[in-house]
Each structure stands twice: as structure tokens, then as C-alpha cells.
Amino acid sequence: MxxxxxxxxxxxxxxxxxxxxxxxxxxxxxxxxxxxxxxxxxxxxxxxxxxxxxxxxxxxxxxxxxxxxxxxxxxxxxxxxxxxxxxxxxxxxxxxxxxxxxxxxxxxxxxxxxxxxxxxxxxxxxxxxxxxxxxxxxxxxxxxxxxxxDVDQDGGAVVVGIQDRDEPAEALLEFAFATAAARGVTLRAVHAWSRPPVFAYNPGSVPTGDEDTGDEARVEEELLDALTPWRQRYPQVKVVHKIDLASAAEVILQASRDAGLVVVGRRTGRPALGMRIGPVAHGVIHHAVAPVAVVPHA
Known part of the structure; x- marks a missing residue:
């Protein structure tokens, strides 16, 4: 049914x-x-x-x-x-x-x-x-x-914010890929990354330009690895990706200016205080122009 x-x-x-x-x-x-x-x-x-x-x-x-x-x-x-x-x-x-x-x-x-x-x-x-x-x-x-x-807005890309590139939420990616496939539009996967906290406290540990580029390449490779099974499951969906050294909500919002739908996750495995939905989802919901889908996941 x-x-x-x-x-x-x-x-x-x-x-x-x-x-x-x-x-x-x-x-x-x-x-x-x-x-x-x-x-x-x-x-x-x-x-x-x-x-x-x-x-x-x-x-x-x-x-x-x-x-x-x-x-x-x-x-x-x-x-x-x-x-x-x-x-x-x-x-x-x-x-x-x-x-x-x-x-x-x-x-x-x-x-x-x-x-x-x-x-x-x-x-x-x-x-x-x-x-x-x-x-x-x-x-x-x-x-x-x-x-x-604005019906034409449906033709914009589906933007999905991926917070955990090591173990991305299956429910989040399933919803994003299925929606992009149903619409016949591009899926734009975005991820915000940050340097290890030690760099904030030890000036001597701040990476050089080459080291920073190496870290970014590693992060990008991990994101692509996370997307590979879903590309194979939905071969008809064109996928583009972006990583940025910024806050997660900011990266998602920048990518969603001309989007048809923005997809963000909400963790269900941890107890919520009051009616909280998480800082990233909260930030995107309160500033996005496009419709926003909030997908619960473990």
C-alpha cells in the first residue's frame, strides 16, 4: 500500500x-x-x-x-x-x-x-x-x-546538508536522492568542515597552505566516498558537491539560494530539551527561502 x-x-x-x-x-x-x-x-x-x-x-x-x-x-x-x-x-x-x-x-x-x-x-x-x-x-x-x-521553483536543485561524512544518515540521503530523482533535478550535497581544535590554541600548529589543501582534499574524498553508494542506487541523479570551511547552516544556506528544496537532518537518538530540533536545522529553517525538509534520523 x-x-x-x-x-x-x-x-x-x-x-x-x-x-x-x-x-x-x-x-x-x-x-x-x-x-x-x-x-x-x-x-x-x-x-x-x-x-x-x-x-x-x-x-x-x-x-x-x-x-x-x-x-x-x-x-x-x-x-x-x-x-x-x-x-x-x-x-x-x-x-x-x-x-x-x-x-x-x-x-x-x-x-x-x-x-x-x-x-x-x-x-x-x-x-x-x-x-x-x-x-x-x-x-x-x-x-x-x-x-x-512559484511553481517554477520546483525545478531548482535539491540541496542536502551532510553533517557526518563518516557515517552519513541513510534516511537523510534516501529522502534527498529520491526527491531529486522524482523531480529530475540536480542534487547538491554540501558539507562544512573545520580544522582540529588544537589549531585554535597552538599558533605553531596552524597548517601551512599545502597542509590545509591536503586536509581539504581528504575531507572531499571522504564526502565522495559517502555519496558513492547513493550515486549507484540513483544513477539518474546528477550530483554535485561542495565543502567549505564555515558553519554548517551557513554553507547550506549559501548553496540553497536558487534551490527547489533544502533537506536537513534532525537527530532522534538523543533526548531533546523542550522542542529543540538542533542548531543546524534551526538555522536553516529560520533563514531559508526555499521549502525545507527536516528528516529525522538516528
Whole structure:
């Protein structure tokens, strides 16, 4: 059974943009699309029966209108809709368990302001066991919404940030390569490296230009070795790579200026404090212009 791409809808322009992005991605991957609303929004809500019915009708209207609009643009795409009577974070996490990915809308202001996450998005990102993609509604003039999404952006490269070149996360690379293959675009693999800490404390140990070049060549060779099995598994994907002596988030953001999607990892094997998702993912999410996929991995 094919796993669907799930979208959380709340009627906002951001969630409609997310649904539009997800529909295109589902069609490329030949998987169903599922639109989900959760209509109990806050733990303190104790709605009367009349209010509860009004919420249900409102949620159903959002789903029906979104399905109608998406079906008109993607008539062959199977689209499911579902109301979940639960708090939004719990509902979305439950839906994500058996999904190909979960797609959420995120507020963004201006060309470089990146993504602004509400509490729902933060909770879901920190706890989801499946990739979560954040999509902004892009303004054109004074209109913001699903119809304003820049469809041509899908043709940009997929950028993946690889933090551990010795043991790269399989889930991260699988998602990045599969996405690039489905889109028929280049995969841009980037990696930030740094000199051993001893150089910061012992001026006499700072490498010469030749030594520094040798270190960079070794790092590049290790990155290429990490990518080799995935190149073999996805021979149709053109892969370019870049290493840089800078912070990981900075390297990823520099490479993603004209990207169609940015893919970063989030470690699940260590306990998280609150709703933290890691400094690299946090930095990319808050400054990237392109949609961002956060892939959990051990």
C-alpha cells in the first residue's frame, strides 16, 4: 500500500500553499495526497454541542474546497480528506506515522526572513518520526495563498546538508536522492568542515597552505566516498558537491539560494530539551527561502 503525503490544513494561505506544494510532489512520486484538519485547537476548549458542529462544518468546508481546487489542477491524483477530533499537534503526529512525509505551511515575511513557526509546527518538527516539509506562501503583489506559489521553483536543485561524512544518515540521503530523482533535478550535497581544535590554541600548529589543501582534499574524498553508494542506487541523479570551511547552516544556506528544496537532518537518538530540533536545522529553517525538509534520523 502506498503511503500518502499528508498536509495539515487550517484554512490559512500558508496551509493552502503547503497543500499545493504537496499535490505536485505527490503527483511526481505517484502516491496519494491526504488533507487533514484537526478541529479541537486548544486544551482549554470545551465546546458546546452546537459549537462542535460548527467547527466540524468549518473544517469540512476547508477540506472540500481544497480538494476541489487541487483536483481541478491534478485530476489524476488520488486525494483523501480527513477530519480528526484532536489537538492539532497530536493529530498531525498520528497522521505522520504512516505517511511518506508531512507538509506544513509556515509564515514568512520578505525575501530572506525565512520561516516563522507557531507552537504546532515546533511540536511536530521536534517529535515527528517522518520527514516534515515546511512551505511558505509566496507573495506576488498583494496576493498571498495557494495560487501565489512559484511553481517554477520546483525545478531548482535539491540541496542536502551532510553533517557526518563518516557515517552519513541513510534516511537523510534516501529522502534527498529520491526527491531529486522524482523531480529530475540536480542534487547538491554540501558539507562544512573545520580544522582540529588544537589549531585554535597552538599558533605553531596552524597548517601551512599545502597542509590545509591536503586536509581539504581528504575531507572531499571522504564526502565522495559517502555519496558513492547513493550515486549507484540513483544513477539518474546528477550530483554535485561542495565543502567549505564555515558553519554548517551557513554553507547550506549559501548553496540553497536558487534551490527547489533544502533537506536537513534532525537527530532522534538523543533526548531533546523542550522542542529543540538542533542548531543546524534551526538555522536553516529560520533563514531559508526555499521549502525545507527536516528528516529525522538516528
Amino acid at each position: 502506498l503511503r500518502p503525503i499528508v498536509v495539515g490544513l487550517d484554512g490559512s494561505p500558508e496551509s493552502l500553499a503547503a497543500a499545493d506544494w504537496a499535490a505536485r510532489e505527490a503527483q511526481r512520486r505517484a502516491v496519494p495526497l491526504r488533507l487533514v484538519t484537526a478541529w479541537i485547537w486548544r486544551p482549554v476548549d470545551v465546546p458546546s454541542a452546537q459549537e462542535s458542529e460548527a467547527q466540524k462544518r468549518w473544517a469540512q468546508q476547508i477540506l472540500d474546497e481544497a480538494r476541489e481546487n487541487l483536483t481541478a489542477r491534478h485530476p489524476e491524483l488520488p486525494i483523501q480528506v480527513e477530519q480528526v477530533s484532536d489537538l492539532a499537534p497530536r493529530a498531525l503526529l498520528g497522521q505522520a506515522e504512516n505517511a511518506e512525509m508531512l507538509v506544513l505551511g509556515s509564515r514568512g515575511h520578505g525575501a530572506i526572513a525565512g520561516f516563522l513557526l507557531g507552537s504546532v509546527g515546533q511540536r511536530v518538527l521536534a517529535r515527528a518520526e517522518t520527514p516534515v516539509v515546511l512551505v511558505r506562501a509566496i507573495k506576488h503583489g498583494t496576493v498571498e495563498g495557494a495560487q501565489s506559489v
